[in-house]
C-alpha cells in the first residue's frame with residue numbers, strides 16, 4: 001500500500017500536526033456523515049462570505065429557508081420544483097451506477113415533454129377524450145420518447161463502443177432544436193414560442209383542484225408528478241437492492257470484466273439501462289408539461305437534466321438520496337428566483353459542490369492529529 | 378550529487394546502517410507491528426520474509442517516513458530519527474521502491490528521475506542530466522535509456538527507473554517491497570545483479586518477499602515476520618533451509634508437495650479440436666490446438682507466458698471468440714460466457730482482481746456470482762438475501778476465508794484469501810470441468826499448499842481439471858498428464874509419471890525433440 005503522509009503543519013514548532021494515511025475500509029456511517037458535514041461546512045463558508053461583503057448571513061439564510069419552506073404554499077412550490085429533479089436525478093443515478101455517463105437527461109426530458117404534448121397537439125387522441133385515457137397516454141408517450149432518445153447512445157455504445165458522454169451531450173442540442181422546431185413551427189400558437197394551452201383533460205391533477213371540498217388545499221400546485229417521482233425512486237431503490245437485475249447492474253458497475261466472467265450480457269444491459277434512464281427523464285418532461293406548464297414552450301427546462309447530474313452525485317447514486325438532494329436543489333432554485341440579484345443561492349450551490357468533492361478525501365484517508373513527543377532529529 | 382553523495386562516516390564497529398527497536402503500529406482493528414526489532418548492517422542484503430499481512434510493508438513504510446509508528450525508535454547510523462515525510466527519510470539516505478510504481482508514463486526516464494527535485498529549474502540542458510543518470514545506471518547495472526518515455530518501458534525497466542530515482546537522491550539504504558512479484562525470471566536475475574552491485578559499493582538493501590527460493594538466493598541475512606512479530610531475527614542466509622523458513626513464516630509444518638492418490642481417469646469431459654483464436658492485439662495466439670481432458674485427471678498445461686495458454690483458457694470458458702470445435706461430455710457447445718456458467722464450467726481466472734472478483738462488492742456478492750440465477754438464491758426476479766448470506770457464511774467458514782465478515786469488500790482481502798474466495802465459489806459449484814489459470818501466482822507457501830489441496834480434492838472427486846501454470850514445479854506436483862505449449866500450439870504431451878523435466882523445459886523454449894521422439898509424440902497424438 002503506497003500511502004502518502006502529507007505533513008500539513010510542516011513548521012517544526014507546531015505542537016501537533018496532521019497525519020494523513022490511506023484507509024483500507026471506510027466505516028459505513030462515514031459516507032453520509034461527510035456528506036452532511038460538507039453541506040454544513042459549505043453553509044458556514046457561504047455565511048462568512050456573505051458577512052464579508054457586508055450582508056447579514058443569518059437574515060439571508062432565514063430568507064432562503066422562508067422562501068423555500070416558510071409556509072405550506074412555498075413548500076408546495078419547492079416540491080413542484082423538486083419533481084422534475086427527482087425523476088431526472090434518478091435517470092442519472094441509475095445510469096451512473098453502471099458507470100454509464102448519461103449526461104443527456106436534459107435532451108431526454110425535452111423529448112419526453114414533446115412526446116407527451118404530441119398526444120394532445122398532433123393530436124393522437126381526439127379532443128374530448130377523458131383524462132383517464134389522455135393522462136396515461138401522455139405518460140406512455142413521454143416515457144417512450146425519452147427511452148427512444150436514450151437508446152440511441154445506448155445502442156451506439158453497446159454495439160460500436162462509441163463514448164456515451166459525447167453522444168448524450170450532443171443529442172441534448174439535437175433534442176432542443178427538435179422541440180423548438182415544433183414550438184416555433186407546426187404547433188406554434190399565433191407565432192409565439194409556445195403552443196396552445198392543453199385542455200383540462202391533459203392536466204395532471206393538483207392539490208388545488210381539490211380546494212372545492214378541501215379549502216386548505218387552495219393554491220397548492222403540487223401535482224401527481226411528485227407521486228411518479230417518489231414511486232419511481234422507491235421502485236429503483238428496491239430493484240437495485242434486491243433484484244437479480246439490480247445485482248447485475250452493480251456487478252457491471254464495479255467490474256465489467258468480472259460481470260462478463262459471471263455470464264452477464266453487458267451490451268444488453270447498456271441498452272436497457274439507457275432506455276430506462278431515458279424513460280425516467282422523459283416522464284419528468286411529461287410531468288412538467290402536463291403538471292405545471294400545461295403547454296409546450298421553448299424554455300421548458302432551466303437545465304433540470306444538468307442539475308440532475310449534481311443531484312445524482314450528491315445522493316451518491318442512491319435513489320432515496322436523490323429525493324433529498326432534489327428537494328434541496330428545488331429549494332435553492334426557488335430561493336434563487338426570490339433573491340436572484342444577490343446571487344447567493346448559486347454561490348451556495350457552487351460551494352456545496354466543492355465541499356462535497358473535497359470531503360471525499362476524508363472517506364479515502366484517515367486524518368489524525370499527531371503530537372511529536374518523541375525524540376526528533 | 379553526480380555520482381551520489383559520499384557515504385557518511387560511520388562509527389567504527391557499529392556496522393548498523395539502520396536499527397529499529399520495538400516498533401509498534403496499529404491500524405483500526407489490527408496491530409500491524411507489535412514490538413518489532415530489526416537491524417540492517419551496512420553492505421548487506423537483508424531479507425524480510427513473511428506471509429501476506431505479516432506486517433512487512435508497514436514496518437518498512439515506517440522506516441521510509443510514510444507511516445508514523447505508535448511506539449518504538451528508529452536509529453539511522455546510530456542517531457535517533459523521527460521522520461515526518463518520505464522526503465525527510467530520503468534526505469537521511471533511506472529510499473523505498475513500492476509495489477506500485479509512481480512514474481509519469483508520458484515523461485522520459487530522466488524527467489521522472491528529476492521529478493520533485495528543484496533542479497533543473499528550467500528544462501534546459503537536460504542532456505547533462507541524462508549523461509549523469511546514464512552513468513549512475515551503469516554503475517549499478519541498471520540498463521535503461523534515459524531518453525525513453527516511461528510508457529515504452531517494460532515493468533522490469535520501470536522498476537529500474539524507480540531504483541534510479543532513489544539512488545539519484547542519494548539513498549544508501551534501498552528498501553524493495555516485493556520487487557520480484559512483477560518480474561519475469563530473467564529480470565529477477567538482473568535485479569539481483571543490481572542489488573549485489575549496490576552492496577559491493579557499501580550500500581545496504583532490505584529485500585521484502587514471501588518467496589523462499591528468492592530469499593535464499595539473494596539474502597545475506599533473513600528476518601522472518603508473522604502476524605506483526607519477528608519469529609526469527611537475522612538468520613544467516615547461507616544456513617537457512619526451505620522447510621525451516623516455511624515453518625517460521627506460516628507457524629506450522631508446510632507440506633510443499635501435496636499427497637497424491639493415483640488418478641483414475643474416466644470419460645473425456647472436455648474435448649477441443651483445431652482451436653484457432655487471436656489475442657487482444659489481434660495477432661494469432663492459438664494455431665490449431667487439440668486436446669482432451671478426462672474426468673478425474675489434471676492436465677497440466679506448461680509453457681512460458683505468452684504462448685497462448687491464457688487465450689486457450691479464455692476460449693474454453695467462453696471469454697474469447699474462436700474457430701474450431703469444443704465438446705463438453707461429448708456434445709458440441711458454441712461456447713459463450715453464459716453457456717460456460719450454465720454448463721457448470723468452473724474457472725479460476727488468471728486476473729483475480731480484474732476478472733475473478735468485483736473489488737468493491739462484498740464477499741457475499743462475490744460468492745453468489747455464478748449461482749444467483751438459480752434457486753434457492755433466485756426467487757422470481759429477486760435474490761433471496763437470507764439464502765445468499767447463509768451461502769456466503771458457509772463458504773467463508775468451510776474454505777477459511779479470513780475476513781472480518783461476509784460484508785467485507787473483496788478488495789480488502791489478501792491475495793491468498795481472495796484466491797480462496799474464488800476457489801470456494803468455483804469448487805462449490807461441484808464442477809465436472811475446472812479451468813485453473815496460474816492459481817498460486819503471487820501466493821505465499823501456506824496459501825499455495827491450501828490451493829493445491831483444494832485442486833487435488835476436486836480431481837479426486839472426479840472433476841476434469843485443466844491447470845495452466847508457468848511454474849513447472851507446480852505442474853509436476855499436481856498434473857497427471859502434461860502438455861507443453863509453444864507459440865500457440867501444443868508441442869508435446871507426457872504422462873506425468875515419465876515426464877523428463879529437461880525435455881519439457883527445452884520444448885517450452887522452442888527447442889526440438891530428437892527425431893524418433895517427435896515421431897512417437899505424433900503417434901501419441903494421432904492415437905487419441
Ligand SMILES: Nc1ncnc2c1ncn2[C@@H]1O[C@H](COP(=O)(O)OP(=O)(O)O)[C@@H](O)[C@H]1O
Nearest residue numbers: 022024404407409428429430431432433434435
Ligand atoms: N493503511 C492501512 N489501514 C488499515 N490496515 C492496514 C493498512 N495497511 C496495512 N494494514 C493492515 O496491517 C496488516 C499488515 O499489513 P502489511 O504491512 O501490508 O503486510 P505485508 O506487507 O507483510 O503483506 C494487515 O492486516 C493489513 O490489513
Ligand SMILES: [Mg+2]
Nearest residue numbers: 001433434435
Ligand atoms: Mg506488503
